[in-house]
Amino acid sequence: MNKLRFSGHDTFVVRTFWPKKGFDFINISGSFSSESAVVDLGVGKNMVASINFWMKALGLYDDEKKELTDFANNLFSSEGLDPFLEDIGSIWLLHYFLLKTNYASIYHLIFNEFRKERAIFNKSQLKAFIKRKYAEMDDNSLNLNTIDKDISVFTRLYEKVDYQNVSKDFEEEINSLMIELELISTTVEDEIKEGTNRREKVKWFHLHGESRNSLPPAILLFTILDNFGESRNIAIKRLEIEPNSPGLIFLLSKDGLYKKLKEIEEEFPGIIVSETAGNLVLVLPEGLNKWEILRNYYAN
Structure with a gap:
């Protein structure tokens, strides 16, 4: 298995318009490390780094060959198949390449391995699983704060938006690339915190197998x-x-x-x-x- 990779997204989920924006920027030989990238992309400095990360994570940019992939060119070029992601089939493809590319480890791990153990889980259980993977690989680079951030980005990327209880990050939530796939549902349970008599709200995430009617x-x-x-x-x-x-x-x-x-x-x-x-x-x-x-x- 590849070396585990976490972080790089600056805690931003990939937004619907970022893949096309990133493609066009790279296509004109734009550099994410240049001072002008903020102006050219029209986003903040942290978002520049995040777009760079997501282009690699989604299988749109090959970091070894330093070039856009066949998938990116087929989808986003001027004569591309769906440059503005108007077809849900394109979102399913991006989800597939996010897992297959395995540039961001958490997605490959959750869908390919963790779900075989638990279809319903909370954040603590997912964190414990990731800690175990580090131990199995004899990798001592584990950073729990980084893992927390990756878990947060994962859940915000896929979790269906509750429009009645949106947070201050409403724009980010509704523009998250993968929410349309409805792969994750959630429930909140009132439970006693382990080792105490105090009750707390615990969010449970559900990754149930279904028919996926929107998958062409x-x-x-x-x-x-x-x-x-x-x-x-x-x-x-x-x-x-x-x-x-x-x-x-x-x-x-x-x-x-x-x-x-x-x-x-x-x-x-x-x-x-x-x-x-x-x-x-x-x-x-x-x-x-x-x-x-x-x-x-x-x-x-």
Whole structure:
């Protein structure tokens, strides 16, 4: 596993208009470290650093090659598929690349590993899990304050907005890139604090598997082709439990995944959901091109 990476966002969640803003800035050879970046991007100095971070975390900028990725160019160029993120399929794609890229460790860890242990959790339980991951990797660079900030950004990025109880950061909450996906729901319980007789409010986060009606079949197919490479016969079980599989990253229930795969079968001739001796397999024909599938999706 890659070295764990936390912080870099300056506690800002990525806002809906930042990916396009960051793409255009990089495309004209803008430098996030230059003094003019604040003026060029029209945001504060801390936000400049945050946009730089999110471009890498969302898989839009390759920090090793120092260039925009194919994904970024396909989506945000002047003739891009959806430069202003008007289609929810684009948000699902950005969510997928956030986990797959694993530049920001917390997202990959939560969806690929932590949820296998707990579908319902509080912040203390998530922090304990991250501390354990550091110990398993024999990494002594753990900073609990940094972890707290990452957990806060994660929950604000995905948590559905309660418009009746919004905070002073209302603008940030309603412009958070991922809230439209509705992947996290919350409840608040009145509980006795451990080791005391005092009661306190504890927020619980729910990552339940569902059908994800807003997830387009073409977007799901793109992620399967992207994640499973040249595989042409993929056991459905692999699509449920392997790292960055649709079952994990999109929080699809077993029935929800099967339903989505049948939608793919219906929409794309040659793709078959096969059952042999009780084993379900997704059979993909030769010649499928993930970028062509995306282009056709947005064209329609």
